[in-house]
Amino acid sequence: MHTMNNSWFALSLLFLCFSLKTYVSFGVDTISANQTLSGDETIVSAGGDFVLGFFKPGKPSNYYLGMWYGKVSVQNVVWVANRENPFSDKYSSVLRISDGNLVLFNEAQEPVWSTNLTSTSASSLEAVLLDEGNLVLRELSGNSSTSLWESFDHPTHTWIPGMRMRLDKRTNVSQRLISWKNIEDPAPGLFSLELDPNGSNSYFILWNGSRSHRYWSSGPWNENQKLFDDVPEMRAN
């Protein structure tokens, strides 16, 4: 009985160590100037709600940088950086701050994705993953920080609360959510969701990016009833 207790104790201790190790190595929400993210490493938002790291949705050799929920056991990707430019070796590919941007380099150390900012001082930048699911590149000065780039301004295929889907009224270009090509390929697929460029406060789903192939409409926003006119189901909640 004594031995039994001891082995249980040892087992629990071992388990605890593993849990602690996992917790500690996952306990970072920031990539600062001299840090990198590579291989199986991840950063996790402070409250554990979102995770950023490399993932492989299909083909063994196609890896992507993405964000998924931290408290949902099934990996459910909500944002993808290099949608059209997968890399093949996750251990030699790296995400780091480079020349004032957050840049993802593939195995040949070629950039496959970047925040693409042109004018930053590049002095003290860091990227932080916030609990709302927003990856923010910010500039630190003293004890304050200025946001330079946010993934909330660059939705890919999933809208999460707080994300901004804009219509640029000068160019009539509206930001779109675009479906994946298929379940194994996050490259932009055939369906997209955008705000009506005519300003009717409707959302449209377009087929193959064409405004003349409107596949679905939410109907205009109805401020009195707090729903879209053609989505009466919204009343339920």
Ligand SMILES: *[C@@H]1O[C@H](CO)[C@@H](O)[C@H](O)[C@H]1NC(C)=O
């Ligand atoms: C980054 O590393 C360089 C060289 O190792 C060092 O001089 C610099 O102070 C470091 N910067 C930060 C922000 O840690």
Ligand SMILES: *[C@@H]1O[C@H](CO)[C@@H](O)[C@H](O)[C@H]1NC(C)=O
């Ligand atoms: C960054 O800019 C380059 C050149 O203008 C462009 O080809 C690329 O698609 C941009 N990347 C992102 C992530 O916007």
Ligand SMILES: *[C@@H]1O[C@H](CO)[C@@H](O)[C@H](O)[C@H]1NC(C)=O
């Ligand atoms: C930031 O720093 C300034 C002085 O450098 C100080 O007066 C101020 O209280 C600090 N603010 C915070 C939130 O720590």
Ligand SMILES: *[C@@H]1O[C@H](CO)[C@@H](O)[C@H](O)[C@H]1NC(C)=O
């Ligand atoms: C925008 O509105 C004009 C006039 O109200 C209409 O003719 C046109 O078809 C609309 N365009 C779209 C994309 O709904």
Ligand SMILES: *[C@@H]1O[C@H](CO)[C@@H](O)[C@H](O)[C@H]1NC(C)=O
């Ligand atoms: C944007 O689209 C609307 C409706 O189709 C049109 O009235 C307006 O002239 C367009 N603006 C530009 C800058 O193309």
Ligand SMILES: *[C@@H]1O[C@H](CO)[C@@H](O)[C@H](O)[C@H]1NC(C)=O
């Ligand atoms: C989608 O549109 C492009 C042109 O914009 C065309 O080349 C392509 O064949 C279309 N795809 C489908 C499935 O129709």
